[in-house]
Amino acid sequence: MKFKMIILFLTGLLIISCFPETIKAQSQKKPTILILYDISSPVEQTTIHRVDALLSSYGETIVESRASATEKQIKQASTVIYIGMNQVEIPKKQREWINSFSHQKLFIGYNANQFNEFNQLKFNGKSNLVKVGKQTLAKRISFLKTTSPYKKVIEGQTINGVHPVLLKNDKSYYLSLNQWTDEFQWYLQPYIAENTTWFKPPKHKAWIIISGIQPSTSPKRLKQTTDILKKRQIPYALAVAAVEYTNNQKGINKLEEAKELKKELQNQQAQGVPIIANGYGLSYRMDDKVQHEFWDSRFNQPITALNSAQAEKAYSLDAFSSIEAFNKEREKIGRTEKEYTAKRIEDAITELVNAKLYPIAFTIENDHASSYVYEEISKHFSLFFGALQYNDNSSEDTGVQPLITKPAYMNHLQVYSTNIKPVINGLEGEPTLVHELKDLLKIKGSMAGIKINMQLNPKTIERTLDIFESFPQFEWQNLREVKSDVQIKHITIQQTAKGALEVKQQKKYLDFIKKKWQTSPFEFSLWVLFWIVFLFVLIFFLNVIRLRFTLKKRLFEERKPNG
Amino acid sequence: MANILFFTALILIWVMLLYHMFLMQGGYRHYRTYERVIPEWEKNMIDLPTVSIFIPSHNEEVVMEQTLTAMSRLYYPKDKLDIIVINDNSSDRTGEIAQGFADRYPFIRVLETKPPNKGKGKSSALNEALANSKGEIICVYDADNTPEKKAVWYLVMGLINDPKAAAMVGKFRVINAAKTWLTRFINIETICFQWMAQGGRWKWFGVATIPGTNFAIRRSVIEELGGWDVKALAEDTELTIRVYNLGYHIRFFPKAITWEQEPETLGVWWKQRTRWAQGNQYVVLKFLRQFATLKRKRIIFDLFYFFFTYFLFFFGVILSNGLFIVNLFYDLNLAIGNVAIALWILAFLLFLGEVMITLSIERNEMNRKNFFYVILMYFTYSQMWIALVVYSLYQEIKRAIFKEEVKWYKTERFSQKDQGGKKDD
Numbered sequence: 001m002k003f004k005m006i007i008l009f010l011t012g013l014l015i016i017s018c019f020p021e022t023i024k025a026q027s028q029k030k031p032t033i034l035i036l037y038d039i040s041s042p043v044e045q046t047t048i049h050r051v052d053a054l055l056s057s058y059g060e061t062i063v064e065s066r067a068s069a070t071e072k073q074i075k076q077a078s079t080v081i082y083i084g085m086n087q088v089e090i091p092k093k094q095r096e097w098i099n100s101f102s103h104q105k106l107f108i109g110y111n112a113n114q115f116n117e118f119n120q121l122k123f124n125g126k127s128n129l130v131k132v133g134k135q136t137l138a139k140r141i142s143f144l145k146t147t148s149p150y151k152k153v154i155e156g157q158t159i160n161g162v163h164p165v166l167l168k169n170d171k172s173y174y175l176s177l178n179q180w181t182d183e184f185q186w187y188l189q190p191y192i193a194e195n196t197t198w199f200k201p202p203k204h205k206a207w208i209i210i211s212g213i214q215p216s217t218s219p220k221r222l223k224q225t226t227d228i229l230k231k232r233q234i235p236y237a238l239a240v241a242a243v244e245y246t247n248n249q250k251g252i253n254k255l256e257e258a259k260e261l262k263k264e265l266q267n268q269q270a271q272g273v274p275i276i277a278n279g280y281g282l283s284y285r286m287d288d289k290v291q292h293e294f295w296d297s298r299f300n301q302p303i304t305a306l307n308s309a310q311a312e313k314a315y316s317l318d319a320f321s322s323i324e325a326f327n328k329e330r331e332k333i334g335r336t337e338k339e340y341t342a343k344r345i346e347d348a349i350t351e352l353v354n355a356k357l358y359p360i361a362f363t364i365e366n367d368h369a370s371s372y373v374y375e376e377i378s379k380h381f382s383l384f385f386g387a388l389q390y391n392d393n394s395s396e397d398t399g400v401q402p403l404i405t406k407p408a409y410m411n412h413l414q415v416y417s418t419n420i421k422p423v424i425n426g427l428e429g430e431p432t433l434v435h436e437l438k439d440l441l442k443i444k445g446s447m448a449g450i451k452i453n454m455q456l457n458p459k460t461i462e463r464t465l466d467i468f469e470s471f472p473q474f475e476w477q478n479l480r481e482v483k484s485d486v487q488i489k490h491i492t493i494q495q496t497a498k499g500a501l502e503v504k505q506q507k508k509y510l511d512f513i514k515k516k517w518q519t520s521p522f523e524f525s526l527w528v529l530f531w532i533v534f535l536f537v538l539i540f541f542l543n544v545i546r547l548r549f550t551l552k553k554r555l556f557e558e559r560k561p562n563g
Numbered sequence: 564m565a566n567i568l569f570f571t572a573l574i575l576i577w578v579m580l581l582y583h584m585f586l587m588q589g590g591y592r593h594y595r596t597y598e599r600v601i602p603e604w605e606k607n608m609i610d611l612p613t614v615s616i617f618i619p620s621h622n623e624e625v626v627m628e629q630t631l632t633a634m635s636r637l638y639y640p641k642d643k644l645d646i647i648v649i650n651d652n653s654s655d656r657t658g659e660i661a662q663g664f665a666d667r668y669p670f671i672r673v674l675e676t677k678p679p680n681k682g683k684g685k686s687s688a689l690n691e692a693l694a695n696s697k698g699e700i701i702c703v704y705d706a707d708n709t710p711e712k713k714a715v716w717y718l719v720m721g722l723i724n725d726p727k728a729a730a731m732v733g734k735f736r737v738i739n740a741a742k743t744w745l746t747r748f749i750n751i752e753t754i755c756f757q758w759m760a761q762g763g764r765w766k767w768f769g770v771a772t773i774p775g776t777n778f779a780i781r782r783s784v785i786e787e788l789g790g791w792d793v794k795a796l797a798e799d800t801e802l803t804i805r806v807y808n809l810g811y812h813i814r815f816f817p818k819a820i821t822w823e824q825e826p827e828t829l830g831v832w833w834k835q836r837t838r839w840a841q842g843n844q845y846v847v848l849k850f851l852r853q854f855a856t857l858k859r860k861r862i863i864f865d866l867f868y869f870f871f872t873y874f875l876f877f878f879g880v881i882l883s884n885g886l887f888i889v890n891l892f893y894d895l896n897l898a899i900g901n902v903a904i905a906l907w908i909l910a911f912l913l914f915l916g917e918v919m920i921t922l923s924i925e926r927n928e929m930n931r932k933n934f935f936y937v938i939l940m941y942f943t944y945s946q947m948w949i950a951l952v953v954y955s956l957y958q959e960i961k962r963a964i965f966k967e968e969v970k971w972y973k974t975e976r977f978s979q980k981d982q983g984g985k986k987d988d
Binding site: 522523526527529530533534536537540541543547548 | 919
């Protein structure tokens with residue numbers, strides 16, 4: 001062998017193996033709405049999530065604990081929101097940063113008097129609002145009583161008197177709330193939409209999803225339901241659960257096997273009807289009265305075990321010696337939730353794609369899920385339809401948003417809220433629907449979203465649509481024209497804003513390899529090395545075994561004199 | 564930073580592992596083919612040269628009788644044989660035993676070293692013998708060696724039939740392999756070294772290293788080189804480089820077999836191997852410094868192999884072990900995940916597979932007992948080398964800085980009666 005060739009080869013090998021891993025530059029989105037908060041308990045996180053969900057309709061939210069906020073973050077925001085859920089002394093530096101921020105600010109709760117805009121604010125204890133403006137509240141809200149010389153924008157009433165709720169000084173606002181509810185938000189939101197400096201509202205839109213489709217659904221019934229919408233030329237989407245558990249999760253029916261239904265769904269898809277993945281099997285436990293797939297409704301807690309039979313009641317906050325200990329346990333549960341969700345999503349998309357149905361978004365039957373589940377969903381879907389749960393430890397704090405929102409606590413998953421319910425209980429339900437639509441119209445840029453279950457009476461569906469259509473301010477949103485991305489290991493689905501659907505079902509190994517090479521070339525090279533050497537090792541061991549069996553024969557053939 | 568160090572360690576270790584995987588295959592192929600030339604070569608064994616066999620000895624009374632008994636039975640015309648026992652400042656019965664054989668066999672004689680070569684180590688002793696002999700071919704055997712009958716015959720055969728070869732190198736086996744766990748490890752090590760490093764390099768690159776014993780070199784070459792380097796602890800490696808620099812090559816011909824004794828205790832092993840490692844480090848550094856003046860650049864290849872082995876590879880292993888220990892206590896956030904563990908396991912399996920294949924070359928060595936010894940060896944004997952290399956490097960640096968005189972450590976011998984190993988009759 002020639003030495004030069006060998007040296008060149010080895011040098012080349014050395015150079016290649018020394019080549020540094022390419023570092024991919026990641027483009028960073030500029031934060032717009034910076035939400036800073038002080039809380040003393042994980043329970044108070046719910047309020048933060050609610051504010052996040054509300055404001056992420058207007059821009060991208062960055063949610064940060066006030067203690068860890070940096071000057072750079074504050075400078076780069078287009079607006080700063082401060083939420084004080086408990087009284088603390090804010091460090092001088094941070095106060096200066098916020099004071100020197102020249103754009104619009106909103107202060108909520110405690111500590112606003114530490115900032116220049118509201119330094120004359122005085123707190124006079126807590127109370128409960130029974131009325132806000134002219135609206136009597138169905139549920140009382142805790143708030144902080146204040147006195148100040150600032151302009152009163154919104155006033156509220158307790159049983160004892162009238163107090164300011166929303167104050168204004170120049171372009172900054174102070175909200176004296178200590179608690180947050182949907183009811184209050186819907187009251188406040190029109191004001192926010194009117195008075196924020198960075199929001200250009202779109203037209204009012206509406207969307208419809210037909211939900212509850214699973215392998216046992218009658219294709220005829222599906223066609224009957226969708227024909228109602230087609231007749232009215234209303235665009236709609238279909239939320240499909242890929243499997244159906246039977247016999248207490250011991251049996252499983254797959255969509256792949258429901259040939260007639262599959263064919264009907266494929267036809268609908270071919271006609272431009274988007275498919276939405278409705279979880280995987282609709283339920284965590286078969287014996288739940290109301291189906292929840294990503295929440296353990298029996299114990300009203302997050303998913304704590306991959307198998308529902310092994311799930312146990314988790315500890316409450318009181319059982320822990322400190323918040324840190326509780327948070328640590330919650331994170332551990334969160335990891336289980338993510339693992340569970342990831343598996344369900346992968347299975348759901350795989351099953352649907354096997355049936356040649358290509359989902360463009362995700363929805364959860366009956367809505368309950370924690371931020372860990374949402375985070376996992378956001379890794380695979382860019383679009384989500386449904387309500388939002390604000391509390392990671394209880395399903396009691398669930399709500400909807402009037403606009404499309406991308407909360408930071410949901411990892412900026414784009415959420416289209418189901419904020420409208422179909423007419424139920426016949427004529428009695430109609431005023432509720434009308435009232436909800438009217439409330440929505442008060443908020444600029446709001447979007448009405450409704451899920452209609454497959455099993456709903458066609459007359460109910462017709463009546464719901466009649467009421468909807470009596471509000472001409474709402475334009476129907478064709479969900480086929482919403483940009484979305486869906487991804488799991490070997491399947492990518494992209495829907496463009498022009499309605500084109502692109503599906504890439506990777507030639508598993510070839511594209512997997514390409515992707516691996518792009519993301520971490522050094523690790524990929526090492527794996528290649530591993531497999532090549534492994535092959536050799538395998539050959540060596542097979543050879544060793546072969547030699548061992550032939551060696552006895554060889555013993556007598558070896559060492560013949562003179563070769 | 565941790566990631567950079569980790570990647571560096573990985574590269575250093577795996578370059579070496581892959582290289583040895585490559586060498587092993589060459590060695591095995593050499594084993595399958597090297598005997599094919601013998602029938603043709605035998606035809607040229609008519610006008611045989613004179614051979615001087617040097618046996619440097621210092622306090623070798625334990626082994627001398629056995630060694631000279633073997634020497635007396637060598638298959639070579641006795642009138643062309645001159646076996647010289649170089650008695651170098653022995654304080655035991657070495658001289659007396661050797662003289663006993665000299666009295667019985669006219670082709671055996673004893674040479675007492677004189678100043679300035681007296682008591683200065685093996686190189687000096689060999690130089691003394693070189694000056695006091697006339698053989699056209701010089702063979703060197705350590706005093707604990709018992710060569711097989713045709714060992715010298717085959718070495719000379721190689722030199723006759725390969726005129727471009729300056730030296731012919733045979734194979735050595737461990738005579739006391741079954742004595743202790745240490746000698747078993749050494750036995751496995753020597754088989755692997757010879758078939759992988761010697762056989763593999765000879766097959767692929769046409770290079771081999773003089774091992775210090777059981778080799779033959781042309782007198783004209785050794786005289787042209789000015790004898791052995793007295794400063795070198797590893798005089799064999801040092802001689803190898805100089806031979807290549809003259810434009811010759813060294814052939815590995817494993818048909819010539821000798822059986823030698825290996826250390827049976829850790830202390831003896833440590834001292835011997837420290838000397839070897841230190842000696843090789845000296846040689847590598849000496850010739851790398853002279854890189855620009857080396858006439859044959861292909862030597863760089865061999866030098867780089869030694870440099871990589873004694874410096875870079877062990878540095879990589881130490882670095883890797885260090886990162887592993889630190890990571891137990893402090894999360895270094897290493898970028899590589901499971902592939903690191905997978906490669907660690909694979910390295911072990913590769914070692915096991917390579918060694919077993921190499922052992923299959925030698926009769927009765929590929930057996931269940933050795934299989935488990937090889938597994939044990941990976942985690943014990945192989946790891947001891949790390950400490951040894953570091954220690955020897957420290958010794959060599961100390962010697963260079965303080966300009967200490969080279970001290971030749973005399974390997975302790977053990978009584979060999981009725982001990983393992985097989986001999987060819």
